[in-house]
Amino acid sequence: MQFRGASSDSAAVLGDQLAEQVRGEPGRAATMAGDLVTVAATLRSEGSLRRFLTDGSLPTEARTGLASEVFGGSVDAQSLELVTAGAARRWTSAGDLPAAFEHLAVVAAVRSAGDESERLADELFAVRQAVKQQHELRDALSDPVRDVAAKEGLVRDVLGSRFLDATVRLVVQAVTSTYRTVTAALEEYQKVAARVHGERVATVRVAKALTDDEARRLEQALQRQYDRPVHLNQVVDPGVIGGVRVEIGDDVIDGTVSSRLADARRRLAGTAG
Numbered sequence: 001m002q003f004r005g006a007s008s009d010s011a012a013v014l015g016d017q018l019a020e021q022v023r024g025e026p027g028r029a030a031t032m033a034g035d036l037v038t039v040a041a042t043l044r045s046e047g048s049l050r051r052f053l054t055d056g057s058l059p060t061e062a063r064t065g066l067a068s069e070v071f072g073g074s075v076d077a078q079s080l081e082l083v084t085a086g087a088a089r090r091w092t093s094a095g096d097l098p099a100a101f102e103h104l105a106v107v108a109a110v111r112s113a114g115d116e117s118e119r120l121a122d123e124l125f126a127v128r129q130a131v132k133q134q135h136e137l138r139d140a141l142s143d144p145v146r147d148v149a150a151k152e153g154l155v156r157d158v159l160g161s162r163f164l165d166a167t168v169r170l171v172v173q174a175v176t177s178t179y180r181t182v183t184a185a186l187e188e189y190q191k192v193a194a195r196v197h198g199e200r201v202a203t204v205r206v207a208k209a210l211t212d213d214e215a216r217r218l219e220q221a222l223q224r225q226y227d228r229p230v231h232l233n234q235v236v237d238p239g240v241i242g243g244v245r246v247e248i249g250d251d252v253i254d255g256t257v258s259s260r261l262a263d264a265r266r267r268l269a270g271t272a273g
Helices: 005-022 026-045 047-053 060-071 077-088 096-111 114-133 135-142 148-159 165-176 182-196 212-226 257-272
Strands: 200-206 230-236 244-248 251-254
Touching: 005 026, 005 077, 005 096, 026 047, 026 060, 026 077, 026 096, 026 165, 047 060, 047 096, 060 077, 077 096, 096 114, 096 165, 096 182, 114 135, 114 165, 114 182, 114 230, 135 148, 135 182, 148 165, 165 182, 182 200, 200 212, 212 230, 212 244
Parallel strands: 200 230
Antiparallel strands: 200 244, 244 251
């Protein structure tokens, strides 16, 4: 999530504070993740409260005092500390405050996975692919008639106990997020998970799944090129015929047979013309 001006600085400060609060404490991170989702939703629905807490012309004590009064009885002490810190900061627009807390909820959920960060990233990708490919599931999660509780229940029924609590938490959050679609939210959440652990995410399209050795060698090559750890997401797509296509950030490395055939066809067409 991108912020501008004062909001960028404020979001960064709150992110550092959250990291210190939950360091080595996955249980606390899980609690704060739930609290921050609630805080973000409340601020989005209560315009007067949102505007008051981000009004730089008001005394800091007034803003933090109201934040404590409103949220003090409903969130954990550590969460309240972060909320009041947010109320004390400067924000470019009122909408940036709930957006920051929504983002921090994702970060907290990622940190709640503890040492299972690789599994979390894989599960988020798997769920995103399932939602993209299964039309009935995608339609059910995006149905405006179905209430939020029903959608959350559907997520929990589908994922069950096979997935990490952090994964379930993030998929539930994706259903109610401000992103355009659930799949867009999950894609961003996986990027957040990678950034939290200092990684880049690479989507690899192949005709058939890479062997463990092939995946390891590709991962090492990308790590050397980008000078940081890289998490691979494999998408098996028979349409590539052979070779591999790597998408990492805005970069695309296309070494697929289908791409070379397409280039050959274009050259032949140009020669014929």
